[in-house]
Amino acid sequence: MNFKSIITITLVAVLLSSCTSYRKIGYLQGVETLSHEQLEAANRLYVSKIMQGDLLTINVNATTPGAALPFNLPLTPTSTNGVGGISNTVGVQTYQVDSDGCINFPVLGRIHIAGYTRSELEGLLKNKIFPQYITEEPIVTVRYVNFNVSVLGEVARPGRYGSPSEMVSLFDVLAMAGDLTIFGRRDNVLLKRTNADGSNEFVRLNLQDKNLVLSPYFYMQQNDVVYVEPNKARGNSSGIGTATTLSITVVGVFLSVASILVSVLK
Numbered sequence: 001m002n003f004k005s006i007i008t009i010t011l012v013a014v015l016l017s018s019c020t021s022y023r024k025i026g027y028l029q030g031v032e033t034l035s036h037e038q039l040e041a042a043n044r045l046y047v048s049k050i051m052q053g054d055l056l057t058i059n060v061n062a063t064t065p066g067a068a069l070p071f072n073l074p075l076t077p078t079s080t081n082g083v084g085g086i087s088n089t090v091g092v093q094t095y096q097v098d099s100d101g102c103i104n105f106p107v108l109g110r111i112h113i114a115g116y117t118r119s120e121l122e123g124l125l126k127n128k129i130f131p132q133y134i135t136e137e138p139i140v141t142v143r144y145v146n147f148n149v150s151v152l153g154e155v156a157r158p159g160r161y162g163s164p165s166e167m168v169s170l171f172d173v174l175a176m177a178g179d180l181t182i183f184g185r186r187d188n189v190l191l192k193r194t195n196a197d198g199s200n201e202f203v204r205l206n207l208q209d210k211n212l213v214l215s216p217y218f219y220m221q222q223n224d225v226v227y228v229e230p231n232k233a234r235g236n237s238s239g240i241g242t243a244t245t246l247s248i249t250v251v252g253v254f255l256s257v258a259s260i261l262v263s264v265l266k
Contacts, residue, residue: 025182025186026208027171027186027207027208028207028208028209028210028212028213029208029209029210030210031210031213033210034210034213034214038214039213039214041214042213042214042215042218045214045215045216045219046167046216046218046219047117048117048118048144048147048166048167048219048221048222049114049115049116049117049195049196049221050097050101050113050114050115050116050117050118050121050196051097051101051114051115051194051195051196051198051222051223052097052098052099052100052101052114052198053096053097053099053146053223054096054097054144054146054222055094055095055096055097055144055145055146056094056095056096056097056103056142056143056144056145057093057094057095057141057142057143057145058072058095058105058121058125058140058141058142059072059140059141060072060125060129060138060139060140061138061139061140061141062134062136062138062139063136064134064135064136067134067135067136067138068134068138070106070107070133071105071106071107071108071125071129071133071138072106073093073095073106074093075093094145097113097114100112100114101113101114101115101196102114105125107129107133108125108128108129111124111125111128114196114197115196115197118142118143118144118166121142122140122141122142123140125140125142126138126140144166144222146162146222147162147163147164147165147166147168147222148160148161148162148163148222148223149161149163149168149173149220149222149223149224149225149226150223150224150225150226151173151174151176151177151225151226151228152225152226152227152228153184153226153227153228153229153230154180154181154183154184154185154228154229154230154231154234155174155177155178155179155180155181155184155228156177156178156179156180156181157176157177157178158177159177161173161176161177166222167219168219168220169218169219169220170189170191170205170207170212170217170218170219170220170226172220173220173224173226174226180207180228182233183230183231183233183234184228184229184230184231185228185229185230185231186206186207186208187206187207187208187209188204188205188206188229189204189205189206189207189226189227189228189229190202190203190204190205190226190227190228190229191203191204191205191217191224191225191226191227192224192225192227193217193221193224193225194221194223194224203217205217
């Protein structure tokens, strides 16, 4: 086998390796083949349930002035220092779900709410208030204050990220963290989830699999933890020493010399 053949085979091997590496990086490969019906069914799987430790804002409103006032926490004015001096703002009062999954609600007293969705809790409070306490059906609004997800491992910016909306996908969270690094495993991301009953759940997710969007783990729950494992390249690079570096250098020099010889012998 002459030098030209060696160089050709080497280049082909490098190109094939590059194509394989590219296929290993892409997310949700073939997701465009999923039907609209499949995607709609997946969206209906999303349910975020209230659990111990959550912070919530709950507002009760009615068209009759003052009718809903007893069912709202008093708002406490707070002072802040701004450019124009001290200014007063109205603080938002929150409910914290205790270790028993309960809150103390004005007038109604202690209520167990862990395991409810936001809409279910809104309906529960509405039915408890009307018609027993007021003569018109109130408007009850529940919002999360602490919808946070932690991202660890091979991402650009590991950390804890919050969202004003609880409908946040795994890819939304990874985008907040600056996406995976080139050394992050796309096919084996670990998700830790704490369920409403306090139990922990661990799931492995493949970011390359189109069926991930059909999974109940595609949308995040509050306090989820996402861990991106390092791939073999990261592991190998961490173990590179002087001998490995020297070997790589020798191979590089050999290929350079071979290339020159091919050009001379033509």
